[in-house]
Amino acid sequence: MKIGIIGTGMLGEAVGLHLLDVGYEITVFNRTKEKTENLKKNGAIVVESPKHVAENSDLVIIVVKDADAVNNIVFGNSGLMGGMHDGMCIADMSTVNPNSTKEISEKVTETGIDYLEIPVMGGPNVAIKGKLVLMASGEKIIFEKFKKVFDSIAEQSFYLGNTGTAHSIKLAMNLQISMLALSLSEGITLTEKAGFDPEIFLKVLNSTYFKTGMSEGKAYKMIKENYEPTFTLSNLKKDLDTINDAADSCNIELPMAKLARKVYSDAKNAGLGEMDYTGIIEYIKKLSEK
Numbered sequence: 001m002k003i004g005i006i007g008t009g010m011l012g013e014a015v016g017l018h019l020l021d022v023g024y025e026i027t028v029f030n031r032t033k034e035k036t037e038n039l040k041k042n043g044a045i046v047v048e049s050p051k052h053v054a055e056n057s058d059l060v061i062i063v064v065k066d067a068d069a070v071n072n073i074v075f076g077n078s079g080l081m082g083g084m085h086d087g088m089c090i091a092d093m094s095t096v097n098p099n100s101t102k103e104i105s106e107k108v109t110e111t112g113i114d115y116l117e118i119p120v121m122g123g124p125n126v127a128i129k130g131k132l133v134l135m136a137s138g139e140k141i142i143f144e145k146f147k148k149v150f151d152s153i154a155e156q157s158f159y160l161g162n163t164g165t166a167h168s169i170k171l172a173m174n175l176q177i178s179m180l181a182l183s184l185s186e187g188i189t190l191t192e193k194a195g196f197d198p199e200i201f202l203k204v205l206n207s208t209y210f211k212t213g214m215s216e217g218k219a220y221k222m223i224k225e226n227y228e229p230t231f232t233l234s235n236l237k238k239d240l241d242t243i244n245d246a247a248d249s250c251n252i253e254l255p256m257a258k259l260a261r262k263v264y265s266d267a268k269n270a271g272l273g274e275m276d277y278t279g280i281i282e283y284i285k286k287l288s289e290k
């Protein structure tokens, strides 16, 4: 089983390093070549285009920013379609709109190539240990064919049915992330401005039913103003755009998703986009300084 990875940003690099670690042969491509250096040092084959990745892989995992990037990688010049061959499968791990996924999947599968969507929960720190949570949609038989690889990437893999389902659930998951980071930001700010140590707030929160992984983990970094990115604020804002687009296309009102998009968008415009998404607390604090 030869695996290709296209997109070696924070998440793609970590997935690649883990797959190398457990013994897979990996061929990689990234638009900005410097971001493949660590993988090369660890044994990955670095090639010049998605087409070359396709030629050398049975399963090609795409981990890029958005649906436009995925489209370009699959169908663009020197794209994956140029290197397609029997038995090849494209699996998209990027967080994208379910409608875009359906269109891309339809166009790919018409050519005889298999397509799965495999969005994940968990960042690079989790991916490097093979402990992501993976949600898959597409043909079940194709999911089963590559399940061994997915079991290596993730400690839990969910097969969720028809194309579009996994990305819909992933969007619902990222809505939780955006809200949790906001409510922690406001809770910490409120406690601090009232003159109390926010660690006391976290200690009490984390001894209740309302604790989360975020309140037990990243919240302590937020207090220490450590926003080293594992998932950028800019990418979460991109996901909130997608969540709102998805809500519009289902004709539903999600008032908090709309508000969250505005807050993250304002924070990005204020120059916080490359911070970790938990840097949203800096934006919340700045609002009180006005």
Ligand SMILES: NC(=O)c1ccc[n+]([C@@H]2O[C@H](COP(=O)([O-])OP(=O)(O)OC[C@H]3O[C@@H](n4cnc5c(N)ncnc54)[C@H](OP(=O)(O)O)[C@@H]3O)[C@@H](O)[C@H]2O)c1
Pocket: 006, 007, 008, 009, 010, 011, 012, 030, 031, 032, 035, 063, 064, 065, 066, 068, 069, 072, 073, 093, 094, 095, 096, 120, 121, 122, 123, 124, 230, 231, 232, 235, 239
């Ligand atoms: N980090 C996480 O915790 C996490 C968790 C789950 C899902 N995700 C999703 O996984 C995807 C990647 O996230 P990340 O954290 O690795 O982001 P990242 O570090 O910002 O990396 C983004 C990747 O996308 C590539 N890219 C962007 N626009 C492109 C284009 N037009 N054509 C080709 N490549 C393009 C970048 O290439 P360059 O290097 O050339 O810019 C880079 O490889 C996103 O969809 C994100 O929402 C991330």
